[in-house]
Amino acid sequence: MSVTEMFSYIQGFLSADQDIREDIRKVVQVLEQTAREILTVLQSVHQPTGFKDIPSKCTKARELFCTVRKHTGELKTKFPAEQYYRYHELWRFVLQRLAFLAAFVVYLESEALVTREEVAQILAIEVDREKGFHLDVEDYLAGVLIMASELSRLAVNSVTAGDYGRPLRISNFINELDSGFRLLNLKNDPLRKRYDGLKYDVKKIEEVVYDLSIRGLAKEQEQEPGEEK
Template identity: 60%
Template sequence: SVISNMAETDTNVFSSFQDHFAQDQDVREEIRKSVRDLDQTAREILNVVQSVHKTASVDIPSLCTKSREKFAIVRQQYAELQQKVPKNEYYRFHDHWRNVTQRLAFLAALIIYLEKETLATRDDLSSLLGVEVSPSGGFHIDLEDFLMGLLTLASELARLAVNSVTAGDYIRPVKISVFLGELNDGFRLLNLKNDALRKRFDGLKYDIKKVEEVVYDITIRGLK
């Protein structure tokens, strides 16, 4: 009968679906492992760079070197992750690595700032993280994740401006103030949607205000 016919087909059809789900789960499981590894390395790098806030004198160059060594591991881990993501399905699984990528973008941008006092470009990030620059090239850094990283950088630098003064460095805050001003000018060119990135950007003005007040305190006390 038609129905029993269908039944047979059904089972076959559904078994093929089952394969789909099994594969999907395996891919996700594998991705999760890579993300866990990236997460671990990101935490280690954070552990290194957060000592920049220590009021005792910090050897920034060596701190950057140590971090850069860890980034070699990051590149390896991204390479592994990349192999696990089916071609053309970057955005299907994006949610898995979105978070850790934002954090790594922040860490990379922080190191680049500490080294050269410039804003990290996507090329910089691409080389540090070992991923493609542009989406068309395959596994890349989503632009919004990159920008989120830059906004986290802004907060961290605002904190650094405060702690620099405590450590007796009155020049760094002034430089940070200029840098954040320029970053703000850049962001204000963008026509952001009403999403997480926009909300995070709205917070940038508080970081800027904080640093401006630090510069004010230094100036009025003749410390500049």
């Protein structure tokens, strides 16, 4: 085989790879668009009026996740399954965003932490790598941390909207989350940096609770959390 033949042959490899990347990129763009739409729906909970119809917003978001599932289904077909990590970077960002959105919906619905299994189910992907296109555990955790920072914003805005009970509940939830993360031995990577940000969210929410407490606003609500939910 001459040098020219050899390089022509190699060019075949390179083109195939570039085509796959191009295909993935297109599906990811569509996913990003849908993710942005879900975000727009959910962000309206920060509006003073938004607190009233959280359930309807969640329903709407759940509907949009149908579209997401269609596209994740498509994504899987674009590359050989065992090369997940070869192209991981291409969808990593959007998958973390989607995990965040799923976690946020679940929190708004039930004030509970979404599990990795639930997120995978909402996105119609797998939990175990062996079974196919899956949700990497680090991407799940990144999504959860993005939600934590959204919750600190929610704590502030719920006070503005006159809901004095929610911050306390958020505070408890975030504290539990913080303890959970403290169990993990994170490497010095982007996830670690994101986790360092959690400290600020915790502090921020504690200060909201403090402001309510010192004015005697926390107590009065504490008595009736059942009714409010």
